[in-house]
Amino acid sequence: MVVNFKVFKKSSPNGKITLYVGKRDYVDHISAVEPIDGVLVLDDEYSRENRKIFGQVVCSFRYGREEDEVMGLNFQKELYLASEQLFPVAEKRDFTPSKLQERLVKKLGGNAIPFTFNLQPSAPASVTLQQGRDEAGEPCGVQYFVKIFAGESETDRTHRRSTVTLGIRKVQFAPSKTGAQPCTIVRKDFMLSPGELELEVTLDKQLYFHGEKIAVNCCIRNNSNKVVKKIKAMVQQGVDVVLFQNGQYRNTVASMETTEGCPIQPGSSVQKVMYLTPLLSSNKDRKGIALDGQVKKEDTNLASTTLLASPEQRDAFGIIVSYAIKVKLFLGALGGELAAELPFVLMHPKPGTKPKVIHADSQADVECFRQDTIDQDSVDCY
Template identity: 50%
Template sequence: MVNAVKVFKKTAPNGKLTVYLGRRDFVDNTNTTEPVDGIVVCDNDYLRGRKVYATVTVTYRFGREEDEVMGLHFSKEMQLASQQIYPSSDTPELTAVQDRLLKKLGANAYPFAVTLPANAPCSVQLHPGTEDAIKPLGVIYDLKVYVGDNADEKPHKRNSVNLAVRKVQYCPAGGNRRQPSTLVSKGFTLSPGKLNMEVNLDKDVYYHGETIIPNISVTNGSKKSVKNIKCSVVQHIEVTMTNSHITREVAGVESKEGCPITPGTTLNKTFNLNPLATTNKNRYGIALDGKLQDTDANLASSTIVGEGKNPNDALGIIVSYSVRVRLNCGALGGELMADLPFKLTHPITDSVAAPVKSETKEGEDIVFEDFARLRRGMSVDNN
């Protein structure tokens, strides 16, 4: 039985340059980031002494393109890395896919690996609330491979290839050891005693798709009664380009079970919360992992900085999550609120934990997917 390995392929409009990628996601494990690697096939007769370059650019789009008037721009593009990939004196360490592609594609195939800076932001897309938006909002990465006489030459569309890639973050090793907990209290004017609430989670790191189960303990030592309880997962978004902060509720449930909590009584209760992108499709401003192809993206992962690094140095769009619990004590009593932070991310995989070495497995074949056929209608790849 043959196992197929998917490889993404895109060819320049003139047909003289083709780029192959074994993956479109490049992982940041908080210590290092995987290089953007692949294979380029170029027609030597077409080059005539010219060189092949690869660049990785990041675009911060923090406003809609249709709102840009009178020279006002809501985007900023920066080139993060650039290198000459043919001819090249440096031969990168080959991955298994690169090794197999070199054997399959022949003498005009050349490997490349572009290294991203350590502080490069993660791919995050802000949901526009509709699928009709022309340009996605957020942090978007592009790999461009082009032919030119020098690195400063402006590439022409006919002899260049643009491919959308993502920088994603996985949970670092050693997560899930801490059990988050918070205790809050509220006193009332002209009324003795306090209302106390403790919120606990069984772990600090949750993976996309997991159910979050906060445990809530309420002790009512006041003279007021608790009418109902609302428990939700809140996504906190900080856009560093505009220094703006956004909060969005991505899952929530309200309950009167066990209520009212009368003076002198206690209540222990758990909630099941499932924060998913599919249940927030029509909500404007929800942060998603940078979206590729026509598949649904998941909610944006929590921004995690490496040990010993300053969280304030994080760039782009910073995402965090918390469980928010509100106790409603009526119109006169107000409410008691607790926020308990946690992390939502991808689990680290074996291929991320240990780099893939160059090896060929028998009984496997390569299936090429052309970028031009991956998407319908407008595409960030069709540049």
């Protein structure tokens, strides 16, 4: 039986260097990150001349608009997470090629060189911030690239004609174990008035998947002499740009307000369930919304919650995303309002973990990318 497996391919503009990778999404398991396995193929000319070829994994963080980069300003930082000389091959190489690499080396010939890069778990996840309609250029956020180039040293200024740059993503999936059911109770008393107003908010679970409906259970006990006139529930996305001291803000990505069951008179209680679904389709024109990183010009979704192994990792290089449910009770101009918040986790489910078996007669379905860009639509090669 012949089995097809997917391979991504990109060549340098001069055609002397070609990069093959088996995937473009690499999973952060909190304790470790999937290794970046690939194969480098050199032209005969470069191979004969023993041209030095280097490979790097670059984490690029853009925190300002590209069109505002004037008078020498630069709103982009680059962090080199891995760097290694790939050719001439070192005599002592401490890694074992994967099955995919072995199959590609056998298929591509003697100029094929397998390589592996390892990322630290503290590296940030791929996140981009949605641009406004009138904005052009690269979006703000965190992006990753595998860069292969010819040069004299790892710090040599690269020449575009002999450089391959392929965009990849560092992603996180939902954990297998979920936390306790979220629940909170807030109370408010009033000056010169007896009793208090109590709001209890409960979610049916802590972890939700993208596109899933969130049931917000609200229990209101009005033991005061005030009247609740309206109830509003919101899903708020928290964005923490850790490069800035004041780079924290929130966006409401889903909301619902109702007067059903209102006014809630003194001495009465009301219990109701409000349903919210946070979706990017409802926030297409909202500037600053955090989205999952993109590797091609295709639709994405709201950014997933950033999972950290410890709070100290908040100082890492990147953008941290969180979500919370906020419920407000409106009591009128004189009574003010009462609010309760509940954090929750919004992520993609972990895909099937069954490994693909690559047989000796397997055929590679190669997807190529144009040389002048990393994000233009790909074309299939046969």
